[in-house]
Amino acid sequence: MRLFKQAIVFVVLLGVAATACNRTEKAEKExxxxxxxxxxxxxxxxxxxxxxxxxxxxxxxxxxxxxxELSYSKLGFEKPYEPVYVELEGYIAKSDTASVSADFDSTLVVTKVIKISKEIPDGPCSQ
Structure with missing residues (x-):
């Protein structure tokens, strides 16, 4: 009986380790x-x-x-939700279904702000 309990504990720990490694690999891939x-x-x-x-x-x-968000706030808008032109470095991840972001299929995870401006350039962004 003792050997059986040890085997079960080993299998559970192996499953936990495999799950943890899988999450790390997924984050690195993104x-x-x-x-x-x-x-x-x-x-x-x-x-x-x-x-x-x-x-x-x-x-x-x-x-x-x-x-x-800090850069956006420094632009000094009187009202929220004013669009600004940005150039960002980041990656796309699946949105969390338990939060507000669930309304969006994907989330842009920003790793670096390259440019932020009130001036929206002519072209596809100006529509």
């Missing part, structure tokens, strides 16, 4: 897909969204460096 994106960012009390200029897809924004 971070290896870092790219530069250009689009419009809107920020307010209940919304952080990014619209890609090239095709209009919308993403929830997770600001991993905590610099994007």
């Amino acid at each position: 971070k290896s897909n870092v790219k530069i994106v250009k689009g419009l960012y809107s920020f307010g009390p209940e919304m952080k969204s990014f619209t890609l200029c090239e095709d209009g897809r919308e993403y929830w924004v997770a600001d991993s460096v905590k610099n994007l």
